[in-house]
Amino acid sequence: MMKRWKAGKRLVPLFVGLTFLLSACGREDLSALRPQGPVAQGQFDLMKLAITIMLSVLVIVFGIAAYVLIKFRRKPGDKEMPKQVEGNHLLEIIWTGIPLILVLVLAVATVQKVFAYGENYWEDKDAIRVKVTSHLFWWEFNYPDYDITTAQDLIIPTNKKIAFQLKTADVIHSFWVPSLGGKTDTNTEGTINTAWLEAEKEGVYLGKCAELCGPSHALMEFKVKAVSQESFDNWVAAIKQPVEPIQDPALAEVFKTQCLSCHAVGDQGGPMGPNLTGIGNRETVAGILINEEGSNKPFPGKPVKDNLIEWLTNPQEVKPGNHMPSPKEDLGLTDEEIEGIAEYLANVKLNY
Amino acid sequence: MDWLTTVDHKKIAILYLIAGGFFFGIGGIEALLIRVQLWKPMNTFVTAQQFNELITMHGTTMIFLGVMPIIFAIMNAVIPLQIGARDVAFPFLNSLGFWTFLFGGLLLNLSWFMGGAPDGGWTAYAPLSSTTYSTTHGVDFYTIGLQIAGLGTLIGGINFLATIITMRAPGMSFMRMPMFTWTTFVTSAMILFAFPAIAVGLVLLSFDRILGANFFNVAGGGNPVLWQHIFWIFGHPEVYILILPAFGIISEVVSTFSRKRLFGYSSMVFATILIAFLGFMVWAHHMFTTGMGPVANALFAIATMLIAVPTGIKIFNWLFTMWGGQITFNTASLFAIGFVPTFVMGGVTGVMLGSAPADYQFHDTYFVVAHFHYVIVGGLVLGLFSGLHYWWPKMFGRVLNETLGKIEFWTFIIGFHLTFFLQHFLGLVGMQRRVFTYLPNQGFDLMNMLSTVGAFLMGVGVILFLVNVVITARKPVGVENDPWGDGRTLEWAIPSPPPEYNFKQLPLVRGIDAYWKEKMAGHKEMTPAEPVGSIHMPSPTIIPFVMSVGLFIAGLGFMFTTDDFGNSFLNFLFNNYIVVIIGLGITFGSMIVHSLYDDAGWHIEPEEIDGKGAEA
Numbered sequence: 001m002m003k004r005w006k007a008g009k010r011l012v013p014l015f016v017g018l019t020f021l022l023s024a025c026g027r028e029d030l031s032a033l034r035p036q037g038p039v040a041q042g043q044f045d046l047m048k049l050a051i052t053i054m055l056s057v058l059v060i061v062f063g064i065a066a067y068v069l070i071k072f073r074r075k076p077g078d079k080e081m082p083k084q085v086e087g088n089h090l091l092e093i094i095w096t097g098i099p100l101i102l103v104l105v106l107a108v109a110t111v112q113k114v115f116a117y118g119e120n121y122w123e124d125k126d127a128i129r130v131k132v133t134s135h136l137f138w139w140e141f142n143y144p145d146y147d148i149t150t151a152q153d154l155i156i157p158t159n160k161k162i163a164f165q166l167k168t169a170d171v172i173h174s175f176w177v178p179s180l181g182g183k184t185d186t187n188t189e190g191t192i193n194t195a196w197l198e199a200e201k202e203g204v205y206l207g208k209c210a211e212l213c214g215p216s217h218a219l220m221e222f223k224v225k226a227v228s229q230e231s232f233d234n235w236v237a238a239i240k241q242p243v244e245p246i247q248d249p250a251l252a253e254v255f256k257t258q259c260l261s262c263h264a265v266g267d268q269g270g271p272m273g274p275n276l277t278g279i280g281n282r283e284t285v286a287g288i289l290i291n292e293e294g295s296n297k298p299f300p301g302k303p304v305k306d307n308l309i310e311w312l313t314n315p316q317e318v319k320p321g322n323h324m325p326s327p328k329e330d331l332g333l334t335d336e337e338i339e340g341i342a343e344y345l346a347n348v349k350l351n352y
Numbered sequence: 353m354d355w356l357t358t359v360d361h362k363k364i365a366i367l368y369l370i371a372g373g374f375f376f377g378i379g380g381i382e383a384l385l386i387r388v389q390l391w392k393p394m395n396t397f398v399t400a401q402q403f404n405e406l407i408t409m410h411g412t413t414m415i416f417l418g419v420m421p422i423i424f425a426i427m428n429a430v431i432p433l434q435i436g437a438r439d440v441a442f443p444f445l446n447s448l449g450f451w452t453f454l455f456g457g458l459l460l461n462l463s464w465f466m467g468g469a470p471d472g473g474w475t476a477y478a479p480l481s482s483t484t485y486s487t488t489h490g491v492d493f494y495t496i497g498l499q500i501a502g503l504g505t506l507i508g509g510i511n512f513l514a515t516i517i518t519m520r521a522p523g524m525s526f527m528r529m530p531m532f533t534w535t536t537f538v539t540s541a542m543i544l545f546a547f548p549a550i551a552v553g554l555v556l557l558s559f560d561r562i563l564g565a566n567f568f569n570v571a572g573g574g575n576p577v578l579w580q581h582i583f584w585i586f587g588h589p590e591v592y593i594l595i596l597p598a599f600g601i602i603s604e605v606v607s608t609f610s611r612k613r614l615f616g617y618s619s620m621v622f623a624t625i626l627i628a629f630l631g632f633m634v635w636a637h638h639m640f641t642t643g644m645g646p647v648a649n650a651l652f653a654i655a656t657m658l659i660a661v662p663t664g665i666k667i668f669n670w671l672f673t674m675w676g677g678q679i680t681f682n683t684a685s686l687f688a689i690g691f692v693p694t695f696v697m698g699g700v701t702g703v704m705l706g707s708a709p710a711d712y713q714f715h716d717t718y719f720v721v722a723h724f725h726y727v728i729v730g731g732l733v734l735g736l737f738s739g740l741h742y743w744w745p746k747m748f749g750r751v752l753n754e755t756l757g758k759i760e761f762w763t764f765i766i767g768f769h770l771t772f773f774l775q776h777f778l779g780l781v782g783m784q785r786r787v788f789t790y791l792p793n794q795g796f797d798l799m800n801m802l803s804t805v806g807a808f809l810m811g812v813g814v815i816l817f818l819v820n821v822v823i824t825a826r827k828p829v830g831v832e833n834d835p836w837g838d839g840r841t842l843e844w845a846i847p848s849p850p851p852e853y854n855f856k857q858l859p860l861v862r863g864i865d866a867y868w869k870e871k872m873a874g875h876k877e878m879t880p881a882e883p884v885g886s887i888h889m890p891s892p893t894i895i896p897f898v899m900s901v902g903l904f905i906a907g908l909g910f911m912f913t914t915d916d917f918g919n920s921f922l923n924f925l926f927n928n929y930i931v932v933i934i935g936l937g938i939t940f941g942s943m944i945v946h947s948l949y950d951d952a953g954w955h956i957e958p959e960e961i962d963g964k965g966a967e968a
Contacts, residue, residue, distance in 0.1 A: 026795045032713040046710045054700035057664075061696050064671050069689065074612070074678035081872070082677050087616035087669075093513075095668040096661060103657045107708055110657075111650045113709035118646030120367025121457050171480040172576060174641060176718060178782040182712020186640050188479065188570040191577055193643035206794075210641075210716040210784045212473045213480060217399035218787035288791065299793045320400045 005030035008255070030206045032178040037198045039181030043280045049109055053102050105346045116305045117181075120194045121163035127196070128156060134186040136213065137220040138287060138324055139276050146236050149264070151274030153282045154224045155352075157232035158202055160265075174210035177224050199226035204283055212303055221287040229231055235352035239277055243348055251340045255318055258331045259341065264346060273324065278350035286311050286319055309344035326338035357892035359443035360852060364450050365428035365747065371454050372421030377814075378461065380415035382406050384811055387771075388801075391804035392791035392885035403788035404471040405490065409464075411474030412494065415590070416501055419732055423597045424508055426739050427536050429747045431512060433843035433850060434530045436521025436859045436866075441514035443890040444946075447509035451900035456501025459907055463493035470494035473786060475583055476557065478568035478576040483561050489911055495558040496907040501899075502547055502554070509543030512536055521842065522881040523861035527621070530841040530865075531607075534621055535600030538628045542593050545632065550586035553579065562913060576643060584635035586767035592631035594728060596624060598735025599666060602688045605738050606670050609685035610677030613865055616669040628660045640708045641715050649708040656706030664698055666694065667929040680838075683757030690765050694734060698726030701776065716786075719779025725772045729810075737817070739765070742836075747779050749829035749849045753820050760816040767809025768899075774799040774806075825959055840868035845878045853887045856961055858881075887956045899942040906935025 025033045027117075035041040105191040121127040142149045156162050166175055168186040176183035177197065184195040199205065209220035227235070243266030246252040260269035265276045284290050286309055290301035301307075312333075315324045327333040333341075358364065374916025386406050389397045399405065429444070432439055440446050463469040468488030472481040481491045513685045515538045520529070529537070557579070559565035568579050607614045614620060634650040638642060644652075670692055679685065701723040706710050714720055737760075743749045779785075781795045790796050833842040842859060843850075859878035863869045870878055909931025917923050925931050 025777060029792055030782040031780065032782065037354075039860050040713075043709050043713050044797045046707055047704070047713070050704040050707055050710060054704060055701055058693075058696060061671070062358055062669060064668075064675075065692060068674045069679065072674055072677050074611070074680045082612055084613045085672075085676065086613070087619065088672075090670070091672065092616050092619050092665065095830050096665055099661045099664040103660055103703070106703065107654045110653050110709060111705040114646045114650045114653065117709050117712070118649070172477055176716075176784070178701055178713065182709065183641050183715060184712070185643060187643060188576055190570060190575070191643065194964060206782065209783070212404070212477070212786040215788075216486060217404075218400070218784075218789050256872060279866075299791060315810055327883075350381050 024208075025124060027206075029179055032182075034179060036203070036205065037180045037200050039117060039197050040179055043182055046109055046113055047177050050106055053106060057099075057102070076171040080280050113349065121161050121196045121198065122165060122194055124161060127161040127163040129165075130154065131162050132164050132167070132175055132186065134168045134170075134175065134209070134213075134220075135323075137176075137209070137221040139207075139217040139220075140169075142273065143236075148215065148236065148239055149271070149275050150239065150277065152222050152284065152287055153278075154207070154222065155232060156197075156199060156224060156226050156234050157229045158199050158226045160198065160229075164197070166193045166195060166302055169251060171213045172211050173213050173220065175207070176210040177205050179205050180224060186210060197224075199224070202226050202228060216319040219286075219288050219319050221284070223283040225283065225344075231352045233349060235271065238350040238352050243268075246340075246344050248340065251337060251344075254333065254337050255341055255344070258327070258333065265345075276345060278348060279308075280346050280349035286315075289318065303346070305342050305346040308345055309338060312338045312342060354892075356897050357894045358614050359439075359447045359890050359892055361428045361440050361443065361446060362747070362850065362852075364446050365425045367450055368421045368425035368428060368453075369747075371457070372418060372425055373449075373521060375413050375457055375461075376419070376422065376546070379410055379418045380811060380814060381943075382410035385805040386410060386805040388791075389788060391799065393790050393797055395789060398788070398789045398912055400442045401468075401471065404786070405464075405469035407786055408470045408473055408476075408494075409461075412460065412470070412498070413457075414728075415459070416498060416505075417453075418830050419594060419728070419736065420505060421453060421754040422736050422740075423539075423594070423732075424453075424505075426601070426736070426743060427452060427508075427512060427597065430743055430843060431533055431536055432516065432519070432699035433746070433846065433854060434521060434533050434841050435516060435524060436842045436855060436861065437515065437519040438854050438858075438887065439890065440511050440517055442891060443505050444896065445511050445894070448896035448899060449504040449511065451504070451896045452507070452903060453501045453504030455900040455904040456497050456499070456504065456907075459500060459904055460493050460497030462908075463490050463497075466493075468837065473517060475587070476579075477583075478557070478560075478579040479641050481561075481579075482539050482569065489811040490951070492558070492561055492911040495554045495561070496911055498553060499554045499558070499883070500903050502551055503903075505543060506547045506551070509547070512540040513544065516540070517826075521855075521858050521861050521866075524866070527618065528861060528864045528866070529659055530600075531603035531620060532597070532600035532615070534840075535603075535624055538624050539596045542596070542628050542631065544587050546586045546589035546593065546701065549582055550590075553582035553586065558910075562910065575844060580639055580642060581635070582636045585632075588635040588638065589628075589631045591724075591727065594732050595735075598691070598732045598739075599624065601739035601742070602670060602691055603673075604841065605688040606673050607683050607865075608742070608836060609680045609682065609688070610674045611838050612673055612677040613868075614669065615675075616665070619863060620669055621664040621666055626662040627659060630662070630871070631654060634659065634706075637706055637708075637711070637957065638709045650756055653706055653708040653711075656923050657703050657873075660699065660703045666698075667696055669943025682741075682754055682899055683752065683761055684738050686739035686761045687734050687741065690761065691731060691738065693735040693769070694730035694765070698730050701726065708733070710719065714779060717779030718723075718775040718783045718785055720773035721785050722772045722779065725775070729768060729772070730893040737761075743843075744824070745831045745835040746843055746848050746850070747833055750824045750827045751831055751835055752824050754818045756816060756823070760813050760820065763809055763816060765807045767813060768813075770806030770915065771803050771810060772806070774803050778803070834867075838868075840865035842866050842878070845870070851961075853956055853961070857882050858885055884958045884961065886958060887961070888953055889956060890953045891951050893946075893951070895942045895946050899939045902935050902938030902940075902942065904935070905938065906932050909933075909935055 028034045031287040035044045129145055140151050166184055166186040173186045174183045180197045184193050203226055205224040207222040207224050234315045246255055262270050262273035263276050289307035290297050291304045292301040311318055312327045389395050468490045470490035472486055556567040560567050566574045568574045568576045603614055635657045637656045640649050705714050741752055778799050783796050831848050857880035860881040912926045
């Protein structure tokens with residue numbers, strides 16, 4: 001037994017090294033191994049504990065296996081049958097007992113964290129409340145306390161608990177921001193889930209849908225934008241300002257009849273599609289066409305207007321299976337009208 | 353024709369092997385297409401819809417139509433021999449089980465040619481699998497095809513239970529049964545309890561889709577989370593239904609090629625039963641993110657982690673079986689030895705996944721993909737290759753080529769680790785599973801490319817195995833009873849391949865590893881437990897085949913009952929359930945014929961036995 005402990009001690013530097021290795025993995029705004037908030041941090045700590053325990057198991061098993069395979073090869077001189085052993089109670093008790101202890105260690109940490117992250121902060125006065133509704137294939141964020149509805153970019157203040165209520169408008173999706181915390185499914189009406197997250201630093205964090213939801217499941221991304229409390233307050237004020245309408249009356253009419261029947265811009269329009277207020281300085285168009293402005297992009301973006309034109313010209317090509325009618329084929333918009341609308345939307349910006 | 357009517361367990365084993373191998377090939381091609389699509393970001397090799405069909409069919413085909421039938425092939429080939437029986441308990445049902453599986457599988461794969469394969473993932477979560485969101489007939493093919501194929505599995509499981517309980521040779525008590533027989537027994541018991549769950553689930557989903565029921569429809573008062581519970585109450589035990597037979601194979605192979613009896617036999621039996629029991633208690637760990645609340649999550653987390661304990665017992669028992677032995681490194685033994693560390697890696701990530709709060713990060717990512725491929729490919733498929741190489745001479749009377757076998761092993765296992773080890777990290781750095789593409793520069797690009805290279809290496813390994821089979825098929829039949837020289841269990845006591853009746857006289861079992869015991873006592877063959885006498889054999893019959901064809905027609909008819917074909921004759925046939933009635937008529941008609949026609953079978957007389965010997 002002593003030997004085992006000594007071997008264990010020698011492994012400690014390995015685990016420390018492993019921590020550094022793991023935490024260098026992936027992008028800061030995306031990887032579960034580079035946590036940016038308390039929830040993700042706690043989950044990462046649990047992962048490290050589990051990996052450490054499991055690596056020690058692997059080292060022991062691999063060690064015994066290597067020893068056995070080298071030592072007990074059949075040699076040409078082996079004519080006699082080896083001694084037949086029925087078993088060994090002491091050994092069997094040891095390898096039942098030790099795993100049991102290891103599992104218990106992990107179980108205690110697990111149960112602790114299960115309850116910590118299962119906490120419901122919806123009624124907490126200091127928390128920011130957000131109702132998340134998932135749609136094929138976009139995300140709607142509603143702040144009931146501020147009477148704000150937005151889409152795709154979730155704006156939150158740093159160092160504040162964000163309490164979520166999550167549901168879906170169609171099939172089951174899963175709300176996941178790896179660098180801030182694990183995922184929660186968005187179920188149908190009647191089985192609404194709650195969750196909470198917190199971001200420690202300002203920044204844009206990549207969010208994804210983690211449950212297969214149809215053709216564009218892979219493209220159902222969103223961004224969480226953590227900003228200072230001051231910027232957040234500015235944003236709340238800015239999003240409520242009336243939006244300047246389109247100058248050209250003909251185009252304004254097209255926009256009103258064809259776009260605003262589903263989408264809302266400022267105080268006008270309908271609630272069916274994503275709310276477009278402030279789309280001019282969002283991180284992306286449609287969640288995946290990355291806009292040029294801003295920092296820390298997965299790959300180089302294009303001007304907002306170009307992305308909007310690309311989207312409006314053929315939405316099915318960008319996101320197969322989405323529910324937006326094709327502006328050209330279904331709604332009869334001309335290229336000029338599309339360009340005009342893109343130009344207009346690109347300038348619908350929020351200052352915060 | 354001989355093959356369509358056979359009820360001989362050894363021939364049915366070969367049928368299972370060919371059909372299972374065929375579907376395994378299809379599933380493998382689907383896997384390679386998936387990897388080609390993902391080898392670089394924003395690839396357009398297949399469309400999003402095709403990709404979802406590919407992943408759904410890859411999972412479904414591999415689990416239900418690929419590896420399970422190959423397991424059944426090995427069980428059919430080996431179990432009656434290992435327990436000293438002349439056939440399974442119900443030879444007619446054995447044949448029926450095979451044909452329903454084959455026609456169910458064919459029906460499912462027909463979807464590729466009939467307007468779209470299922471696209472809701474192999475788990476077919478509602479409401480994505482409802483007619484509102486999955487508009488082709490794909491999911492209907494899934495529900496009805498799997499229903500028919502699942503019938504075959506259930507029949508097979510019950511048959512093995514009855515066989516092992518009632519047909520063991522004199523002297524073979526339960527605690528003298530070979531380990532593979534034990535795991536088959538426990539697996540069959542699990543099939544008996546798990547498959548009715550999926551059968552019910554599939555019926556409910558078919559009713560929702562075809563008859564407009566509301567089991568999973570919120571607007572109609574249903575609940576989609578119900579599907580997840582029903583699916584995983586089957587789905588989790590299914591994992592152990594797959595892996596336990598592999599445990600059995602490894603136990604046999606490791607013991608034979610170390611020339612030692614299995615270390616801790618009774619704790620192995622105990623661990624197997626415990627794993628099966630716990631396997632039914634942990635289904636909800638697939639649903640930690642569904643929102644069951646912290647109490648349920650905590651309980652299911654602990655139950656899940658506990659499975660590590662009996663599994664650990666098994667791993668150490670295998671290592672200590674080799675300890676002090678004389679290990680031979682041939683292909684069968686290499687696959688078994690490769691299984692141990694690979695499966696341990698799959699096992700430890702399983703415990704990690706069991707820790708619910710950490711699972712909030714792992715769930716539905718490539719970490720999970722890596723984990724279950726380590727278990728199913730690194731565990732089960734390595735086990736199957738080991739078992740096939742080990743029992744090939746017994747099944748076909750020819751030993752597979754060893755040199756080629758070793759090349760097979762190394763290409764396959766290197767390819768495997770290259771493909772799936774990296775996927776753990778892909779998941780941790782943020783790649784969800786079931787995505788048809790991904791944006792570049794997220795840290796996914798290189799790992800995905802290497803993963804694809806690995807997948808092709810695995811493909812090469814499988815092709816080499818097929819080449820090996822073809823080369824071996826040209827060799828003459830007729831290796832000795834015990835080609836490995838160290839066979840321990842009863843199957844090695846009779847000729848390879850065994851005669852139609854297996855045992856001329858039922859053997860007397862005098863301890864664990866019956867044949868080895870006799871060899872050590874200086875005997876060349878088993879002590880018989882009965883005098884040479886006339887042997888009763890069941891008659892061949894075409895009825896199981898016809899019954900399955902009937903089910904196939906009925907299934908196809910049921911699916912299209914509400915369709916408009918733009919052709920009044922076809923509309924008449926399908927919309928009035930006439931096709932369904934014809935199909936079910938064939939099936940029930942066959943049942944009636946089978947009930948009324950009293951077939952007493954036939955006998956092999958002692959004088960014929962002496963003449964026949966090993967050919968048959």
